[in-house]
Each structure stands twice: as structure tokens, then as C-alpha cells.
Amino acid sequence: MPDIIRIDDPGDPRLADYRHIRERDLVGREGRFIAEGRVVLNVLLGASRFQAESLLLLENRLDGASDLLERAADRLPVYVASQPVLDAIAGFHVHRGILGIGRRTDEPSLDGFLAELPPRALVLVLVGISNHDNVGAIFRNASAFEADAILLDETSCDPLYRKAIRVSVGGALKVPYWRGGSVDAILASLGDRGFDCLALSPAGATDIAAFQAGERTALLLGSEGTGLPPELLGPLSTIRIAMSKGFDSLNVATAAAIALHRLWAGALVRE
Amino acid sequence: MPDIIRIDDPGDPRLADYRHIRERDLVGREGRFIAEGRVVLNVLLGASRFQAESLLLLENRLDGASDLLERAADRLPVYVASQPVLDAIAGFHVHRGILGIGRRTDEPSLDGFLAELPPRALVLVLVGISNHDNVGAIFRNASAFEADAILLDETSCDPLYRKAIRVSVGGALKVPYWRGGSVDAILASLGDRGFDCLALSPAGATDIAAFQAGERTALLLGSEGTGLPPELLGPLSTIRIAMSKGFDSLNVATAAAIALHRLWAGALVRE
Known part of the structure; x- marks a missing residue:
């Protein structure tokens, strides 16, 4: 059973990590992060590569959260507070x-x-994707279409940022990922492991609708503004999503969803 | 040639529509709206169903905007201001x-x-989609995959909201749309015009990957939270996007993009 602990003082030192979470992020401090909402916490409590350190609940949510608490580790601190105390701690409603x-x-x-x-x-490789919404949305889409992993170069943002986790609807805690180093180092390691590395690019050579993926595929995604650098694209096979000549603009996470759906569904037995 | 008009007083009454645009929206006032950024303004100046009433430029952008101004109507007022004056008018940087x-x-x-x-x-029908980001993203995706029109019921938000236009990257000014009335009235009119009306739903009967669209197709999309109402789904054919059983959550605009890409690409001659 988790430990239910009533909190009446917004200044209680046990809640330091929850303080003013909009203005600061825990990311970078020993791989710790804030998870918000029932759906995300449900993923956290079932995740193998993450551990919940504590929960903080609004008092009138305690009864409705019994299914969640059943999944919590023994002795997990579950702090319970009134709405005014909770809002004072978090710094917003x-x-x-x-x-x-x-x-x-x-x-x-x-x-x-x-x-x-x-x-x-099937692996995604994110290059220079620093927007928290886009990284979160890519993890959400990768969860929906069961990508096996996401690799992020050091210029892409950490998926454990609060906004990224929230936008991912928990996908950031679900899809295995590794982040760090240069894209060149990542590509070299993928090559060593037998991955066929392909770049998604508006000028890609093969239409995703006609592409047949091999056993091990890594799909590179660049940021919307600058895209993947030409020196990177040069030696790689490239894939495109055909779209209107008059409006060739897709959000990077949306492009990822379309590609993942094609690659994932292509591997399924059709009805 | 447009009229270039220098503005030094943030209180100039000719700029009333630009004042504090974050706090209020022009939508609802005679179909008028705010357009932001070069890409969106480029779409506006080329749009057939919209007319630019005026532009407001930062003074050091005037030279770089010459291609844009060449497309502007004769005598279009183009107000030019310094950054502090512009920021004081708009109410933000x-x-x-x-x-x-x-x-x-x-x-x-x-x-x-x-x-x-x-x-x-190919037409999209939005039912109860009130989130400005989602409506904007749906217009962006509909532009990229050349949907012929978008119909929005009265409970969906106006695509001319500032945030929706911005997220649409101009798609809200590009894809023909009609908004109003009930979804029942919209479905009846579509039926009269020979449209096959299909609903996109997680529990849909036919996988989008296996679906063959007819000549005239209308695809209904509901909001993420509540989805399409059961009484609406009942009599309609339904389409699903197959996804992970453990994580069946896609953003509605992302789902629209996947469906549009399938339906649009399906109509193309393959390479």
C-alpha cells in the first residue's frame, strides 16, 4: 500500500519538487521529471524504465484514484492536499x-x-528537434504505431520535459529512447547493428506510399524550419511524403505519424 | 502600388484593429481576422475568397517584403512602424x-x-472541434493533401481565429470552408449532393488502409475527448486507423492527416 500523507502547508519541504513547476523543469536533475494527469501517471506506474518517487493529489480525487493507487509501489508517498494548497505549491491552477x-x-x-x-x-532518429510540443507529439505517434525506439541527437530536446510528456499523453514514458551525442555517431552505431537508415525529406527519392521497409529500419526526422542538413542527406536513402505542390508544409510530428502508419500497417496482415 | 504609411503614434486610430490582438480576436466582426507572418500573408494576398484590408510592417522588414507588396492591391494601406511602436500597438513583442x-x-x-x-x-466535416490548434492543424493538413473543402458544424470553432490561422500556416485561407448549423443539416445536404458520408472513429468498421473511396467522399471527425456522438455514428459507415492496442490515442488533426494522405495518395497514379 502507498502512504497517504495529508499536506496542509504549501511550504512543506517534502514537496519541493512540485514547486512552481511551470517556471522550471526537473529535467537534467538526475533524470527526474514531472508527470501530470491520470493517463500519464497510469503509464508511469506501469513503466519499466521509470519509477514514481511520489504523487500529489487533490483531496477530492483520492477516491477516484483507487485503481491508480493499486498499481503504486508499496510505501510510495502519496501527498493529498486541498485545491488552494495544491495551487499554491504548483504555482498555477x-x-x-x-x-x-x-x-x-x-x-x-x-x-x-x-x-x-x-x-x-523500426526506429525514429530525431535531429535538431528542440520544440517540446513536436518531440511530445512524435512520442505519442510512435506509441500509437509501436515504433521500437526513438533516438535523439544532443540538439533535440529531452522528452522528459514537462510539456513534452504532457503532449505525448504518456508516450514519452512508453517508447524506449536514447538521447545524446551527434547524429553521425548515432548513424554509425545503427549501421553497425544492421539498420537501414533513411531520411524523411520533402525532396526524398522514394514515395513513402511505395516504400517497402526491410527488417531493421531507422527513419531520420529533422526540424521543420531547417530540415535535415544536406551533408547528412547526401549519403542516405531518402523518403518523401507526396503532397500538394502549392502547399508543401507538414508539421514534423504529423509527417512522422503518416510515415509510421505506412511502415507499421505495411507490416500487418491486412483484413 | 500599395500606400506606404509611416506610423509613429501607437494610439493612431487607423490601427484600431491591430490593438492588443492577443487578448481579443476580430472573428465574428464581419468576417474579419488577423493574419501574421510572411507565409500567411502571402496566402492572404493570393486568396480569392478573402481580401486584405491593410498590412502592418516592422520598418526594417519593408525592403525584404517587396515581393509580398507586389502582390498587394493598388492603394492597400501598408502601415510601417518601429519595433517599439509595433509592440505597443499589438500588446506583445x-x-x-x-x-x-x-x-x-x-x-x-x-x-x-x-x-x-x-x-x-473529398470533404472533411468537423463536429464539435472547438480547439483552435486542432482546427488550424486540420486546415494545414487539408491544404497539404488538397482536400476540396471543410465543413464545420456550429459547435466547431471558426477557422479565422488568430491561433487557428497561425497554426494552419495559411491553410485556413486556402481550403474552401463553410461553417454553421447542425451536423444533421450538413449531412443531409451532403447526401443530396451525392456524397458518401463516413465517420473516422477508433472503433470504425473498415481500416483506412483497405478503404477505397468513391467519387464524392465526406469524412467526419469528432473531438478527441468525446469523439463523434453514438447516435451520429449509428447510421454511418465508419473508418478506423489501426493502431496499438496498448496506446490507441492520436490527435484528431494527426488522424485527419493519416486519413487524407491515404485517400489523396490513393487517387494518384503511383510511381
Whole structure:
């Protein structure tokens, strides 16, 4: 059973991590992060690579959260507060009424991470995607279409940012990911592991609708503004999503969803 | 040639429509709206169903905007101001440096609107989609995949909201749309015009990957939270996007993009 702890003082030092969460992010401090809302906390409590450190609930949500609390680790601190106390701690009106602090429990090397992937695997590689909404949306779409992993170069943002986790609807805690280093290092390691590395680009050579993926595919995505650098695109096979000549503009996470749906559905037996 | 007019007083009454645009929207006032940024203004100046009433530029953007101004109507007022004056008018830091006021020039009836559609047509019908980001993103995706029109019921938001236009990257000014009335009235009119009306739903009967669209297809989209109402879904054919059983959550605009890409690409001759 988790420990239910009533909080009446917004200044209680046990809640330091929850303080003013809009203005600061926990990311970077030992892989810890804020999780918000029932759906995301449900993913956190079931995640293998993350651990919940505590929860903070609005008092009138406690009864409705019993299914969630059943999944919580024994002795997990579950702080309970009134709306005014909760809002004073968080620094804004917490209408979702449920927050949690999570922590990443593993930090494998890139090679160790890739070694865990199944023989047939579809991986996304994010290059320079620093927008938290886009990274979150990519994780959401990768969850929906069961991508095996996401690799992020060091210029892409950490998916454990509060906004990214929220936009991912928990996908950031679901899809295995590794972040760091240069895209060149990532591509070299993927090559060593037998991955066919392809770049998604508006000027790509092969239409995604006609593309047949091999056993191990890594799909590179660049930021919307600048796209993937030409020196990177040069030696890679490229894939395009055909669209209107008069309006060739798709959000990067939307483009990822279209590509993932094609690659994932292509691997399914059709009805 | 447009009229270039220098503005030094943030209180100048000619700029009343640009004042504090974050706090209020022009929508509802005679079909007028705010357009922001070069890409959107470019669409506005080339649009047939909209007219620019004026532009407001940062002074150091004037030279770089010559291609834009060449497309402007004769005698269009183009106000030019310094950054402090521009920011004081708009009520925030206008880093894009270019704004405009547009106006819708036509307001057809639903039947008159549908009468203009081509014999082969793909139409989206938005039901209860009130989130400005989602409506904007749907227009962006509909532009990219050349949907012929978007119909919005009265509970969906106006695509001319500032945020919707911005997120649409101009798509809100590009894809013909009609908004108003009940979804029942919209479906009846579509039926009269020979449209096959289908609902996109997580529990849909036919996988979009296996679906063959007829000559005239209307695809209904509901809001993410509540989805399409069961009484509406009952009599309609339904389409689903297959996804992970453990994470069946897609943003509505992303779902629209996947469906549009399937339906649009399906009509193309493959390479």
C-alpha cells in the first residue's frame, strides 16, 4: 500500500519538487521529471524504465484514484492536499488534480540500448528537434504505431520535459529512447547493428506510399524550419511524403505519424 | 502600388484593429481576422475568397517584403512602424514583424457552397472541434493533401481565429470552408449532393488502409475527448486507423492527416 500523507502547508519541504513547476523543469536533475494527469501517471506506474518517487493529489480525487493507487509501489508517498494548497505549491491552477514525480532508472550506453532491440525493428532518429510540443507529439505517434525506439541527437530536446510528456499523453514514458551525442555517431552505431537508415525529406527519392521497409529500419526526422542538413542527406536513402505542390508544409510530428502508419500497417496482415 | 504609411503614434486610430490582438480576436466582426507572418500573408494576398484590408510592417522588414507588396492591391494601406511602436500597438513583442487584417468576401449558403465543388471531391466535416490548434492543424493538413473543402458544424470553432490561422500556416485561407448549423443539416445536404458520408472513429468498421473511396467522399471527425456522438455514428459507415492496442490515442488533426494522405495518395497514379 502507498502512504497517504495529508499536506496542509504549501511550504512543506517534502514537496519541493512540485514547486512552481511551470517556471522550471526537473529535467537534467538526475533524470527526474514531472508527470501530470491520470493517463500519464497510469503509464508511469506501469513503466519499466521509470519509477514514481511520489504523487500529489487533490483531496477530492483520492477516491477516484483507487485503481491508480493499486498499481503504486508499496510505501510510495502519496501527498493529498486541498485545491488552494495544491495551487499554491504548483504555482498555477492544477485542474487535472493529480501530479507525480518520476525518475529514470536506467541510463544505458547507445550500444547497450541498441543491443536490446528486437531483430525486426523500426526506429525514429530525431535531429535538431528542440520544440517540446513536436518531440511530445512524435512520442505519442510512435506509441500509437509501436515504433521500437526513438533516438535523439544532443540538439533535440529531452522528452522528459514537462510539456513534452504532457503532449505525448504518456508516450514519452512508453517508447524506449536514447538521447545524446551527434547524429553521425548515432548513424554509425545503427549501421553497425544492421539498420537501414533513411531520411524523411520533402525532396526524398522514394514515395513513402511505395516504400517497402526491410527488417531493421531507422527513419531520420529533422526540424521543420531547417530540415535535415544536406551533408547528412547526401549519403542516405531518402523518403518523401507526396503532397500538394502549392502547399508543401507538414508539421514534423504529423509527417512522422503518416510515415509510421505506412511502415507499421505495411507490416500487418491486412483484413 | 500599395500606400506606404509611416506610423509613429501607437494610439493612431487607423490601427484600431491591430490593438492588443492577443487578448481579443476580430472573428465574428464581419468576417474579419488577423493574419501574421510572411507565409500567411502571402496566402492572404493570393486568396480569392478573402481580401486584405491593410498590412502592418516592422520598418526594417519593408525592403525584404517587396515581393509580398507586389502582390498587394493598388492603394492597400501598408502601415510601417518601429519595433517599439509595433509592440505597443499589438500588446506583445511581434517578432514576425508583419501583420495584416483580412476580410472574408463571400458568405454562401451551404447549398450554394456545395454546388461549387467538383464532381470528384473529398470533404472533411468537423463536429464539435472547438480547439483552435486542432482546427488550424486540420486546415494545414487539408491544404497539404488538397482536400476540396471543410465543413464545420456550429459547435466547431471558426477557422479565422488568430491561433487557428497561425497554426494552419495559411491553410485556413486556402481550403474552401463553410461553417454553421447542425451536423444533421450538413449531412443531409451532403447526401443530396451525392456524397458518401463516413465517420473516422477508433472503433470504425473498415481500416483506412483497405478503404477505397468513391467519387464524392465526406469524412467526419469528432473531438478527441468525446469523439463523434453514438447516435451520429449509428447510421454511418465508419473508418478506423489501426493502431496499438496498448496506446490507441492520436490527435484528431494527426488522424485527419493519416486519413487524407491515404485517400489523396490513393487517387494518384503511383510511381
